[in-house]
Amino acid sequence: MPDTTDADTDADTDTDTDADSLTVGQVSTCLGVTVRALHHWDEIGLARPSLRTAAGYRLYTAADLERLHRIVVYRDLGLGLDRIRAVLDDSTADVPGALRAQRTQVAERIDRLQQLGAGLDRMIDAHDRGLLLTVEQQAAIFGPEWNPDWPAQARQRYGDTPQWRQYAERSAARGPEEWQAVADAVADLDRALGDAMDAGVPPGSPEANELVERHREVFASYFPLTREMQVCLGRMYEADPAFTAHYDGIRTGLATWFRHIVDAAARAHGIDPDTATWQ
Incomplete structure (x- = not known):
């Protein structure tokens, strides 16, 4: 099997793909995240592609893409990857509570930045x-x-x-x-x-x-x-x-x-x- 860590950057050229799935390169463009980030999320089990081509390239389904969308949203809100994993995978997770805690941290950062702006x-x-x-x-x-x-x-x-x-x-x-x-x-x-x-x-x-x-x-x-x-x-x-x-x-x-x-x-x-x- 070929090395799939670096080869995915060329997966767009592979013809053995599912018509309803997306390659790493396509997902990277769609979500505005780097291929490196997608590889990392796959390696740590946060967002693994559901399919592989015969050549071993990663393929993301619609369900995979939905999970990736949520990861990007939570990441942009400032949640760490471990916290994101808990929000997505733990059925007992207090999602509103996690978001409120993050909102408090954001407010504190905004206050610090406002103070920094005033100092400048x-x-x-x-x-x-x-x-x-x-x-x-x-x-x-x-x-x-x-x-x-x-x-x-x-x-x-x-x-x-x-x-x-x-x-x-x-x-x-x-x-x-x-x-x-x-x-x-x-x-x-x-x-x-x-x-x-x-x-x-x-x-x-x-x-x-x-x-x-x-x-x-x-x-x-x-x-x-x-x-x-x-x-x-x-x-x-x-x-x-x-x-x-x-x-x-x-x-x-x-x-x-x-x-x-x-x-x-x-x-x-x-x-x-x-x-x-x-x-």
Whole structure:
């Protein structure tokens, strides 16, 4: 007898067939399932063809096709093959109960997919906007000095950078309460920097270095900050009028003092502040 596992793909050409039966290839086309699946269902006894040709090819009768239709329907509903077998062959099987249980699982999957869709929408929005807060929420959280145009300006300036993508990923997971915690941490750090400058804390001292590390930790709320990147930020705080105004509004000269303590900490870690780059 020929090998009937692989030969059925050619069974359509066999002339020794029952006029009312279908070959594997014909059933595959009719039901939209693969020949491999039909072979597998035959091998595990889930849907065996009732007939064979003289050459050994599988032939499916109308009754076989009806069973296959039901298998396809239950499979598309998400039932596993063992569960399908029980539904079809066990006369005591609670078919409505099995379908209700499957309906519950489908509803749970739909809910998870809806949550995933909502998360994807937030992620897309965060990449486009940065902050997923209303103008009123931004003002309440970040204070009267906050300019609601800043996120859009940052997106235009940094939108193609890895840091913006990291920032967007963090932003997508935050609501007003989480952003309030970030704003509070930044405000606490600003006060600590001003107090340390007033106290005459020198750059390179343990107290100054601790503040530099604290700045990196707080800034990680936006994206991970390397020491070289922190040096670049220190330069920007001193050179950019908007940042200088913010820090000098806390203490006159604070932007320059902050740059000095960051540079000193960088040198302690083998980094030359004069050649540091954004990396």
